[in-house]
Amino acid sequence: MTEDLADDIAEVMPGVLLRTQGVTAAAGFRAAGIAAGIKARGGPDLALVVNEGPDLSAAGVFTTNKIKAAPVLWSQQVLTTGKLRAVVLNSGGANACTGAPGFQDTHRTAEELAAALSNWGTNTGAIEVAVCSTGLIGDRLPMDKISAGVAEVVHELAGGISGGTDAAHAIMTTDTVPKQAAIHHSRGWNVGGMAKGAGMLAPALATMLCVITTDVVATAEQLDAALRAATSLSFDRLDVDGATSTNDTVLLLASGASGVTATQKELDGAVLAVCDDLADQLMADAEGVTKRIRITVTGAANEGDALTAARTIARDSLVKTALFGSDPNWGRVLAAVGIAPVALDPDRISVLFDGQAVCVDGVGAPGAREVDLSGIDITVDVDLGVGGATASIRTTDLSHAYVEENSAYSS
Amino acid sequence: MTEDLADDIAEVMPGVLLRTQGVTAAAGFRAAGIAAGIKARGGPDLALVVNEGPDLSAAGVFTTNKIKAAPVLWSQQVLTTGKLRAVVLNSGGANACTGAPGFQDTHRTAEELAAALSNWGTNTGAIEVAVCSTGLIGDRLPMDKISAGVAEVVHELAGGISGGTDAAHAIMTTDTVPKQAAIHHSRGWNVGGMAKGAGMLAPALATMLCVITTDVVATAEQLDAALRAATSLSFDRLDVDGATSTNDTVLLLASGASGVTATQKELDGAVLAVCDDLADQLMADAEGVTKRIRITVTGAANEGDALTAARTIARDSLVKTALFGSDPNWGRVLAAVGIAPVALDPDRISVLFDGQAVCVDGVGAPGAREVDLSGIDITVDVDLGVGGATASIRTTDLSHAYVEENSAYSS
Numbered sequence: 093m094t095e096d097l098a099d100d101i102a103e104v105m106p107g108v109l110l111r112t113q114g115v116t117a118a119a120g121f122r123a124a125g126i127a128a129g130i131k132a133r134g135g136p137d138l139a140l141v142v143n144e145g146p147d148l149s150a151a152g153v154f155t156t157n158k159i160k161a162a163p164v165l166w167s168q169q170v171l172t173t174g175k176l177r178a179v180v181l182n183s184g185g186a187n188a189c190t191g192a193p194g195f196q197d198t199h200r201t202a203e204e205l206a207a208a209l210s211n212w213g214t215n216t217g218a219i220e221v222a223v224c225s226t227g228l229i230g231d232r233l234p235m236d237k238i239s240a241g242v243a244e245v246v247h248e249l250a251g252g253i254s255g256g257t258d259a260a261h262a263i264m265t266t267d268t269v270p271k272q273a274a275i276h277h278s279r280g281w282n283v284g285g286m287a288k289g290a291g292m293l294a295p296a297l298a299t300m301l302c303v304i305t306t307d308v309v310a311t312a313e314q315l316d317a318a319l320r321a322a323t324s325l326s327f328d329r330l331d332v333d334g335a336t337s338t339n340d341t342v343l344l345l346a347s348g349a350s351g352v353t354a355t356q357k358e359l360d361g362a363v364l365a366v367c368d369d370l371a372d373q374l375m376a377d378a379e380g381v382t383k384r385i386r387i388t389v390t391g392a393a394n395e396g397d398a399l400t401a402a403r404t405i406a407r408d409s410l411v412k413t414a415l416f417g418s419d420p421n422w423g424r425v426l427a428a429v430g431i432a433p434v435a436l437d438p439d440r441i442s443v444l445f446d447g448q449a450v451c452v453d454g455v456g457a458p459g460a461r462e463v464d465l466s467g468i469d470i471t472v473d474v475d476l477g478v479g480g481a482t483a484s485i486r487t488t489d490l491s492h493a494y495v496e497e498n499s500a501y502s503s
Numbered sequence: 504m505t506e507d508l509a510d511d512i513a514e515v516m517p518g519v520l521l522r523t524q525g526v527t528a529a530a531g532f533r534a535a536g537i538a539a540g541i542k543a544r545g546g547p548d549l550a551l552v553v554n555e556g557p558d559l560s561a562a563g564v565f566t567t568n569k570i571k572a573a574p575v576l577w578s579q580q581v582l583t584t585g586k587l588r589a590v591v592l593n594s595g596g597a598n599a600c601t602g603a604p605g606f607q608d609t610h611r612t613a614e615e616l617a618a619a620l621s622n623w624g625t626n627t628g629a630i631e632v633a634v635c636s637t638g639l640i641g642d643r644l645p646m647d648k649i650s651a652g653v654a655e656v657v658h659e660l661a662g663g664i665s666g667g668t669d670a671a672h673a674i675m676t677t678d679t680v681p682k683q684a685a686i687h688h689s690r691g692w693n694v695g696g697m698a699k700g701a702g703m704l705a706p707a708l709a710t711m712l713c714v715i716t717t718d719v720v721a722t723a724e725q726l727d728a729a730l731r732a733a734t735s736l737s738f739d740r741l742d743v744d745g746a747t748s749t750n751d752t753v754l755l756l757a758s759g760a761s762g763v764t765a766t767q768k769e770l771d772g773a774v775l776a777v778c779d780d781l782a783d784q785l786m787a788d789a790e791g792v793t794k795r796i797r798i799t800v801t802g803a804a805n806e807g808d809a810l811t812a813a814r815t816i817a818r819d820s821l822v823k824t825a826l827f828g829s830d831p832n833w834g835r836v837l838a839a840v841g842i843a844p845v846a847l848d849p850d851r852i853s854v855l856f857d858g859q860a861v862c863v864d865g866v867g868a869p870g871a872r873e874v875d876l877s878g879i880d881i882t883v884d885v886d887l888g889v890g891g892a893t894a895s896i897r898t899t900d901l902s903h904a905y906v907e908e909n910s911a912y913s914s
Contacts, residue, residue: 159841159849159865189837191850191866229834230867336842338834409820409901410909417910423640423749426600430570431747438570439602454570455602456641490820495903498821499828 109369114256114272117284119307120144120347123255124248125262128241130184130234131227136262138241139181141303142209142249147348148220150176151316153323155340161188161229162195164339166202167222174312176345177220179303180205180242181263183288185227185234188338197233198223204239208246224301224341226265226288260286263301266497271373273366281308281350283362287370300327300374302342304366306359307350314356318363319344326367329399330375330486331406342367375486380494383415384469388484389429391475397434398483401476404432405485412490415470420463422450429474440477446470453477520780525683527667528695530718531555531758534666535659536673539652541595541645542638547673549652550592552714553620553660558759559631561587562727564734566751572599572640573606575750577613578633585723587756588631590714591616591653592674594699596638596645599749608644609634615650619657635712635752637676637699671697674712677908682784684777692719692761694773698781711738711785713753715777717770718761725767729774730755737778740810741786741897742817753778786897791905794826795880799895800840802886808845809894812887815843816896823901826881831874833861840885851888857881864888 116123121143128138143150152171154164170176180201187194202221209216225233249255260270267288274284289300304319323342344363354362375384387405392398405411408428414421422443429436443451446467450460488494527534532554539549554561563582565575581587591612598605613632620627636644660666671681678699685695700711715730734753755774765773786795798816803809816822819839825832833854840847854862857878861871899905 157838157841158847159837159852186834189834189862189865189867191864228832229838230862230871336838338838338841409905413906413909416906419910421639423597423600426570427568427640427747427749430568430749436569441570451600451641453602454600456600460641490906492903492906494820495824495827495901495906498824499830 108276109365110274111272111369113253113274113284114260114286115141115284115303115305116251116253116256117274117276118282118305118347120349121305122249122251123259124245124250125258125260126241126245126248128244129237130182130241136258137182137184138245139259139262140245140249141179141259141305141345142214143177143345143347144214145347145349147309147346148175148177149310149312149315149346150174151312151319151344152222153319153342155336155338157336157338159189159338161186161225161339162190162198163187163223163225164341165195166198167224167341170219170222173219175220176222176343177214177216178205178209179222179224179343181224181301182233182238183226183263183265185225185231186229186339187225187233188229190230190232194232197235200235201238201242204242208243212246222343224339226263226301226339229338256284256286263288266379267377269377271370271377273369275362275365277362279352281352281354282306283366285366285370287374289374300340302370304344304363306344306346307348308346308359309348309351309353310346310359314359315344315346317356318359321360322364322367325364326371329484330371331403371486375488378488379497380491381488382491382493383489385415385472385487385489386484387472387474387487388482389474389476390482391477391479392481393435393479395481395483398481399485401429401432401434401474402483402485405429405472405474406487409490415465416489416491418465420445420450420461420465422456422460425472425474426451434476435478437477442475442477444473519687520776521685522683522780524664524685524695525667525671525697526552526695526714526716527662527664528685528687529693529716529758531760532716533660533662534670535656535661536669536671537652537656537659539655540648541593541652547669548593548595549656550670550673551656551660552590552670552716552756553625554588554756554758555625556758556760558720558757559586559588560721560723560726560757561585562723562730562755563633564730564753566747566749568747568749570600570749572597572636572750573601573609574598574634574636575752576606577609578635578752581630581633584630586631587633587754588625588627589616589620590633590635590754590756592635592712593644593649594637594674594676596636596642597640597750598636598644599640601641601643605643608646611646612649612653615653619654623657633754635750637674637712637750640749667695667697674699677790678788680788682781682788684780684784686773686776688773690763692763692765693717694777696777696781698785700785711751713781715753715755715774717755717757718759719757719770720759720762720764721757721770725770726755726757728767729770732771733775733778736775737782740895741782742814782897786899789899790908791902792899793902793904794900796826796883796898796900797895798883798885798898799893800885800887801893802888802890803892804846804890806892806894809892810896812840812843812845812885813894813896816840816883816885817898820901826876827900827902829876831856831861831872831876833867833871836883836885837862845887846889848888853886853888855884
């Protein structure tokens with residue numbers, strides 16, 4: 093989190109952020125996660141988050157990839173009502189590039205979940221159920237397993253720490269740890285969230301599934317505004333490998349169970365705090381990560397230029413491999429930013445690694461080759477020398493482990 | 504080379520392409536390569552190509568990176584005259600991001616080379632000397648070594664196979680083999696070339712140094728037209744890692760020594776044939792390469808879209824790691840092309856690996872997961888399903904060797 097952002101959040105959010113709680117940190121929500129046999133290698137793979145109300149307001153942000161998975165197409169449609177009762181999520185298969193039959197599978201999952209919830213005592217229609225899937229692209233889901241799992245998972249619903257934590261485990265793919273964050277506001281309302289995502293982490297949304305809950309009283313419009321503002325400053329600024337998945341989904345559900353109304357600014361701050369913390373957790377657990385890198389561009393003509401420059405550096409394979417090797421090879425940073433479609437002054441550009449100047453006014457600084465980058469966290473600051481705008485991107489290094497993990501995924 | 508391109512070339516170029524000859528395949532050129540002590544690890548590191556005329560026509564294409572090395576700034580200036588007597592090239596240091604002192608080093612190199620050539624009997628001004636440098640960004644060149652080397656290298660100038668081959672060796676950095684190509688036209692004129700480049704191979708020019716010579720009679724304008732057409736179809740369509748260096752330079756020098764005049768089309772064809780073959784050699788020797796990949800996009804709305812889509816796939820780390828693992832994970836190809844800013848139809852898109860359909864109309868084809876990609880050469884064909892335009896990009900996989908080589912370059 094940048095200092096400015098931290099200040100903004102602190103101002104409106106007199107609360108504590110915890111990573112031990114997730115979607116059930118907010119009143120009115122129950123969740124569950126079970127092993128339904130969807131993943132070939134076993135383990136939890138089906139999660140459910142249910143909003144018990146009284147409100148059912150909801151908003152969502154989805155992948156900008158033109159190739160959209162069936163659950164994305166379904167959930168986008170469902171969310172046009174601004175209402176959600178439940179979100180059912182599976183790992184073990186993305187249900188992307190599966191054609192009309194794949195869409196029917198998603199539809200059927202929502203119908204079966206709605207029926208199960210109704211039997212369980214919470215009257216629900218399929219149109220109130222969002223579906224999220226993650227895993228390999230191109231294969232149909234094992235619908236026998238999904239159907240049995242959907243009937244079972246409603247019986248495991250729980251509040252408190254356990255329900256949310258079980259759900260957070262069940263959405264993991266190559267993630268090594270579950271990701272949860274919750275904020276408890278001093279005025280008696282809460283925001284909690286869970287996320288998964290380790291590869292295909294990229295721009296238009298860090299590729300991922302994320303469900304955020306709150307017990308504040310808010311309309312779908314307020315939630316939508318808060319969610320768009322938060323994702324644009326958090327997940328959209330996490331760029332591990334420049335890839336955007338077919339399944340990116342971030343949902344925000346409000347139960348109103350606290351009975352408390354917040355200002356838009358308070359809501360924005362709390363949702364951003366949770367998203368920003370989850371983004372940090374995604375970066376820390378990205379595929380093959382050995383370095384957590386924060387690239388900040390200053391001195392840009394405008395924020396768009398700063399963001400484009402930071403993203404271009406974050407995606408450069410030669411910068412990422414150098415940082416994997418703890419090599420202060422600042423020339424690669426200059427070569428990378430030099431191809432970004434932004435205004436810069438080659439004779440005024442400067443670069444700092446971990447706060448130490450390695451390039452000043454376009455020329456190497458004394459001692460630049462001796463900067464110690466052996467730590468896990470590395471900051472790269474680049475001043476373009478033409479203006480006053482700034483922006484940051486979180487990224488990771490390009491390591492042997494990244495190559496290893498991604499060269500043997502489907503097989 | 505695409506079939507269309509091969510047809511075009513065959514039509515205008517009734518000649519044989521050889522890889523045993525390079526810049527001295529054309530009459531009127533001599534070249535040399537020596538070990539001047541510029542590279543810390545030793546080996547040949549200073550090359551010279553001299554045009555003995557009668558003509559001194561020349562053209563050049565340079566990096567589009569905003570951060571340009573001193574030799575690029577110098578050579579661009581020199582080439583405004585449309586004339587070159589000589590090109591002096593060094594490996595062991597890029598002389599980029601070295602400020603005004605670095606530019607003075609380049610200027611001095613040109614002056615000293617001009618003086619050495621004049622002493623040797625070929626009256627030369629510094630304004631007739633292009634300079635190319637390659638190696639680590641950010642360090643000053645060891646000018647004592649350069650000066651001594653420049654005085655020495657003129658005494659080694661030779662025609663025939665040896666001069667060109669020595670020069671091709673002296674410009675290598677992480678290249679494992681020298682790259683040369685020559686075409687002998689049946690009407691008695693020739694085009695020869697050499698190139699280096701293994702990392703930072705990218706779009707605006709596959710990052711590289713390349714010198715091409717011809718003994719045809721041609722003006723600087725004819726050479727410029729032929730060179731721009733050829734690089735746009737060859738080096739510009741080689742994309743190993745999306746990085747564009749600060750030093751990219753491609754030069755074309757004509758001696759007129761054959762006394763033969765060619766049509767523009769003949770010249771275009773011959774220069775393209777040499778550039779295309781050198782691009783193939785660059786791909787085959789790219790850093791960490793274990794797979795040589797040709798990505799062809801068809802069914803695009805226009806050629807620009809086809810090129811953008813092919814380039815987006817070529818740069819996708821998840822596609823490149825999958826192909827390193829011989830994994831026919833076609834879902835990643837769809838996810839990659841889905842973020843390209845081009846028109847496509849998700850329900851009509853198709854993908855072939857090595858000519859075998861793995862995705863038809865946006866859905867996996869039977870047997871797709873069993874396609875054998877264990878060979879070194881892989882073709883990926885993607886039809887966007889919206890139009891009739893096509894384009895190809897050469898790329899390579901993302902391997903452990905790429906990470907290894909690039910995480911320990913400067914140190």
